[in-house]
Amino acid sequence: MRTIDESHFYTRDMKPLARPEAIVQGDTYRFTVLTSRLIRLEYAADGQFEDRPTQTVWYRDFPVPSYRIVEDETELQIITEHVHLHYTKGPFASNTLYIDVLGNFSTYYSRYTYGGPLRTLKGTARTLDHADGEIPLEEGIISRQGYAAIDDSASFVLTEDHFVEPRQEGAQDIYYFGYGHDYKQALKDFYRLTGPTPMLPRQVLGNWWSRYWRYNEKEYKDLMTRFKTEDVPFSVSVIDMDWHVTDIPEKYGSGWTGYTWNRDLFPDPKGFLQWLKDDDRMVTLNLHPADGVRGFEEAYEAMAVAMGVDPDTEDRIPFDFSDRDFIENYFTKLHHPHEADGVDFWWIDWQQGANSKMKGLDPLWMLNHYHALDIARDGNRPLIFSRYAGPGSHRYPVGFSGDTLISWASLKFQPYFTATASNIGYGWWSHDIGGHQRGEKDDELSTRWLQYGVFSPIMRLHSTMSIFNGKEPWRYSVESEQVMKKYLRLRHQLVPYIYTMNARNHFDGLPLVSPMYYEHPEDELAYAVPNQYYFGTELMVTPIVEPMNPKLHVAATTAWLPEGEWFDFFTGHRYSGGKQMRLFRKLDDQGVLAKAGAIVPLGQHLEHSNALHNPDHLELLVFPGASNQFTLFEDDNVGVAHRDGENVETSFELDWAARTLTIATPFGKRELLPEKREVTLILRGVNEGHVSRDGEVLPSRYDHQTQSLSVELGEIGETQVLSLQVDMSTNDNRMERLYTFLDQAEIGYDLKDRLYRLLSQRLDPVNMMHQLQALDLEKDLVDCLLEIMLF
Known part of the structure; x- marks a missing residue:
C-alpha cells in the first residue's frame, strides 16, 4: 500500500506504547494508569495484551501520574489523586471490578461498575438521515456522575504497514474516564489518547453551496456568477452525484456509483474546476462507491489491469476496502487523476451499512480513514466530508449529518445535536442547512435555519432534487432574501475568529461549539438550556428555533445568562446575567450574545468576492465591561499547522479598569500577513465617547441604534495602546x-x-x-x- 505509507505525517507520530511504569499487570489482567483520571482496563485469558494502535486509540504515551498500589493474592487496588480502583482478581465482572471517583464534586453516585450502565451527557450519532426531530445518541465521555468509559474491545488494530486486522476475540479493553465535572480536561485527554482534530483549511469555514441537482457547466457558472454579482460569497463548491455519468446501460446496474465525468453536462471538467478555483473556491465531488468499478468507466481498463481482471470481460470490480490492492488502486486510478485536475476533497456519501468482507469492519470507517490519509499524502491537511463512524472520527473532518427533513423539529434538534457531539470530540458537523427533503416552503424556517448555520461549525446550504426546493436567497420573500444575504456575508467576516478557534481545537483540544455546562458544570441551569452553546471563547448562541408570534413579528428563545454582563452581538443591548429569560428577535436578528470584554476579530466585507485570505482590513469588535485578551491565529493555510513562530499571532488586550486596548506587534512570520493591514475598532455596547492614541483623539462615529463607536485606526504595524474614554451602555x-x-x-x-x-x-x-x-x-x-x- 505504497500511497497510504507515503501519507506519513498524519500517522507518523503515533505513540501507542504506554510507559512501563504506568502499567500494573498480572497473568490475565493489565491496568495502565494514563493519567490520574484515565485508566486502561484490559483482561485476556491467555495473557496476551494489545500494544498496537487501534481504530480509536493512537496514543498511550502519557506522562505517568503518581499512584499507589495495595495488593494481595486475591485483590488489587490502584489509588490516584482522583480515583480508586478495586479489582478482585479473575475475569472482569460487575462484582470484581469497580472504580470510585474521589472527592465530593457531585450529589450523583460516582462509582463505575464493570458492565454497568453509563449515564453520560451523550455524544453523537452516525447520521440524521430520515430524522424529523430528536433521535437517540450514542454515549460520550462527559457525565454528571463524574465517570464514563469507552469500550475499545471490538476495535480493529492498525498494523505496521498501515492496514487493519481484527482484535483477539474475548479480550476486554476499556478506557475509564473519571474526571468528575472537569469536562474540558476529560476532552483534552481524550484528544491526547485518540489524536487531535486536524486544522481545517480556511476556505472550509466560509459558505458552502450544495444542491442535489443535475447542473450543466453553463448553468452552474451562471449561478456562481449571479451569487458574486449579488454579493453573496461562497468558498466551497459541492458538486453532487450528477458530475459523473448516471444514465448507464442496464447491464451495469445503478448509476449511483461513478468516476467518469458526464461530458454532456461538463464538456471540459478540468477547465470547469479551474474556473471555480480561480474564483477562490475549493471543490468537492460526491461519491457513492458501493457498486465498485464497472465497464463503462473511463478508468475501468487501468483499474482492471491493476486488479488482475481481463478488461475485455467488463466484469465488475467489487468495492472491497478489506482488500489492500483495491484500496491502493481505488485511490491511484480513480481519484488521483481528478485531484490532479482540481478536486480538493471528496464527499463520501456512504449509505450502504456497516458490513464488509472482514467481519466487524465498518467500511465507512475505512473510507474515512484512508481518504483522510490519502488526501494528506503530499503534506495537505486531511480533509473529507463524510458521516460519523464512531469514537475517533474527529480525526476525519468534516462530518456530513445526512439527508435532513425540512421541519421546525429538525431545526430545533440540530443545535443540541451539534453541541453535544463535542462530548465525544466531534466538533465539525455540517448539516443540510435549510433541510434536504420533504417538508414545505417556509420562508421563516429557511431564514432561521440559515442564521443558525452561520453560527454552526460548517455553513453548507443544501436541498434535494426538486425544481421548487432551492436555497438561493432570491427564491424567498424580499425580507428573507435580504436577511439571508446579510448573514451569508457575516459568515465570511467571521472567518478570522472561527479560524482562530480552529487552531484552538487542533492545538488545545477545545471545539468551536460546546455545551454551556463545559464552563458552568456546577450550575443546574447550564443543563436546562440544551440548545444554547458557546461559539468559541467570546460568544454565546441561543438560536431561534421556533416560529415567530404572527401578531408581534418576533420569535422567542429561552436563554440562560451566566453571572456577569452580556451584550447582544448585533445591537449592543446590555443584559445583566445570573438569570434565565426569554429573548425576542425580529427576523433579521438572531440570539447571539457576547460576554463582557469580548474581542471578536472580523474580516471587513469584501464586495463581490469569495476570497478568505488573511484579511487586509480587520474590524475589531470589542465589548466593554471586563478585561480580556484575545490572540488572533493566522498561517499560510497549507500543510501541517504550527505554532511557535511558524505562524503569526496578533494579541489584543483589553484592560477595562484602565480603559485601554493594546494591539500588540504581530508575533511570528509576519510575511504571512498582508503588506499593509488596516484596523477599524468597533466598540459595541457603549455610550458615546472617544478613543485616543498618544494623546490624540481619533475621529470616530457613533451609531445610536447599535450603541457602537467606530474608529478608523489605519495601518497597524507595531504595538499600539489606545485610551478608551467610554462607558458601558446604559441602554439609553x-x-x-x-x-x-x-x-x-x-x-x-x-x-x-x-x-x-x-x-x-x-x-x-x-x-x-x-x-x-x-x-x-x-x-x-x-x-x-x-x-x-x-x-
Missing part, C-alpha cells in the same frame, strides 16, 4: 426599541398608545410588571416588553 435607546417593536406589532392602536405612555414613565421593575399583568396581555407581549424595558 430603550424607548426607540419600544417604539420600533410597538410600531410593527399587529395589536390595537389604543393599546399601543397606552403601553407607550405607561412604559415611558420608567417605572420601577415591580410596579411595571404589576401594571402590565393588570392589563391581561398575552404572555409573549408582556415578556417582550419586559426584555426591552428591564433586562
Whole structure:
C-alpha cells in the first residue's frame, strides 16, 4: 500500500506504547494508569495484551501520574489523586471490578461498575438521515456522575504497514474516564489518547453551496456568477452525484456509483474546476462507491489491469476496502487523476451499512480513514466530508449529518445535536442547512435555519432534487432574501475568529461549539438550556428555533445568562446575567450574545468576492465591561499547522479598569500577513465617547441604534495602546426599541398608545410588571416588553 505509507505525517507520530511504569499487570489482567483520571482496563485469558494502535486509540504515551498500589493474592487496588480502583482478581465482572471517583464534586453516585450502565451527557450519532426531530445518541465521555468509559474491545488494530486486522476475540479493553465535572480536561485527554482534530483549511469555514441537482457547466457558472454579482460569497463548491455519468446501460446496474465525468453536462471538467478555483473556491465531488468499478468507466481498463481482471470481460470490480490492492488502486486510478485536475476533497456519501468482507469492519470507517490519509499524502491537511463512524472520527473532518427533513423539529434538534457531539470530540458537523427533503416552503424556517448555520461549525446550504426546493436567497420573500444575504456575508467576516478557534481545537483540544455546562458544570441551569452553546471563547448562541408570534413579528428563545454582563452581538443591548429569560428577535436578528470584554476579530466585507485570505482590513469588535485578551491565529493555510513562530499571532488586550486596548506587534512570520493591514475598532455596547492614541483623539462615529463607536485606526504595524474614554451602555435607546417593536406589532392602536405612555414613565421593575399583568396581555407581549424595558 505504497500511497497510504507515503501519507506519513498524519500517522507518523503515533505513540501507542504506554510507559512501563504506568502499567500494573498480572497473568490475565493489565491496568495502565494514563493519567490520574484515565485508566486502561484490559483482561485476556491467555495473557496476551494489545500494544498496537487501534481504530480509536493512537496514543498511550502519557506522562505517568503518581499512584499507589495495595495488593494481595486475591485483590488489587490502584489509588490516584482522583480515583480508586478495586479489582478482585479473575475475569472482569460487575462484582470484581469497580472504580470510585474521589472527592465530593457531585450529589450523583460516582462509582463505575464493570458492565454497568453509563449515564453520560451523550455524544453523537452516525447520521440524521430520515430524522424529523430528536433521535437517540450514542454515549460520550462527559457525565454528571463524574465517570464514563469507552469500550475499545471490538476495535480493529492498525498494523505496521498501515492496514487493519481484527482484535483477539474475548479480550476486554476499556478506557475509564473519571474526571468528575472537569469536562474540558476529560476532552483534552481524550484528544491526547485518540489524536487531535486536524486544522481545517480556511476556505472550509466560509459558505458552502450544495444542491442535489443535475447542473450543466453553463448553468452552474451562471449561478456562481449571479451569487458574486449579488454579493453573496461562497468558498466551497459541492458538486453532487450528477458530475459523473448516471444514465448507464442496464447491464451495469445503478448509476449511483461513478468516476467518469458526464461530458454532456461538463464538456471540459478540468477547465470547469479551474474556473471555480480561480474564483477562490475549493471543490468537492460526491461519491457513492458501493457498486465498485464497472465497464463503462473511463478508468475501468487501468483499474482492471491493476486488479488482475481481463478488461475485455467488463466484469465488475467489487468495492472491497478489506482488500489492500483495491484500496491502493481505488485511490491511484480513480481519484488521483481528478485531484490532479482540481478536486480538493471528496464527499463520501456512504449509505450502504456497516458490513464488509472482514467481519466487524465498518467500511465507512475505512473510507474515512484512508481518504483522510490519502488526501494528506503530499503534506495537505486531511480533509473529507463524510458521516460519523464512531469514537475517533474527529480525526476525519468534516462530518456530513445526512439527508435532513425540512421541519421546525429538525431545526430545533440540530443545535443540541451539534453541541453535544463535542462530548465525544466531534466538533465539525455540517448539516443540510435549510433541510434536504420533504417538508414545505417556509420562508421563516429557511431564514432561521440559515442564521443558525452561520453560527454552526460548517455553513453548507443544501436541498434535494426538486425544481421548487432551492436555497438561493432570491427564491424567498424580499425580507428573507435580504436577511439571508446579510448573514451569508457575516459568515465570511467571521472567518478570522472561527479560524482562530480552529487552531484552538487542533492545538488545545477545545471545539468551536460546546455545551454551556463545559464552563458552568456546577450550575443546574447550564443543563436546562440544551440548545444554547458557546461559539468559541467570546460568544454565546441561543438560536431561534421556533416560529415567530404572527401578531408581534418576533420569535422567542429561552436563554440562560451566566453571572456577569452580556451584550447582544448585533445591537449592543446590555443584559445583566445570573438569570434565565426569554429573548425576542425580529427576523433579521438572531440570539447571539457576547460576554463582557469580548474581542471578536472580523474580516471587513469584501464586495463581490469569495476570497478568505488573511484579511487586509480587520474590524475589531470589542465589548466593554471586563478585561480580556484575545490572540488572533493566522498561517499560510497549507500543510501541517504550527505554532511557535511558524505562524503569526496578533494579541489584543483589553484592560477595562484602565480603559485601554493594546494591539500588540504581530508575533511570528509576519510575511504571512498582508503588506499593509488596516484596523477599524468597533466598540459595541457603549455610550458615546472617544478613543485616543498618544494623546490624540481619533475621529470616530457613533451609531445610536447599535450603541457602537467606530474608529478608523489605519495601518497597524507595531504595538499600539489606545485610551478608551467610554462607558458601558446604559441602554439609553430603550424607548426607540419600544417604539420600533410597538410600531410593527399587529395589536390595537389604543393599546399601543397606552403601553407607550405607561412604559415611558420608567417605572420601577415591580410596579411595571404589576401594571402590565393588570392589563391581561398575552404572555409573549408582556415578556417582550419586559426584555426591552428591564433586562
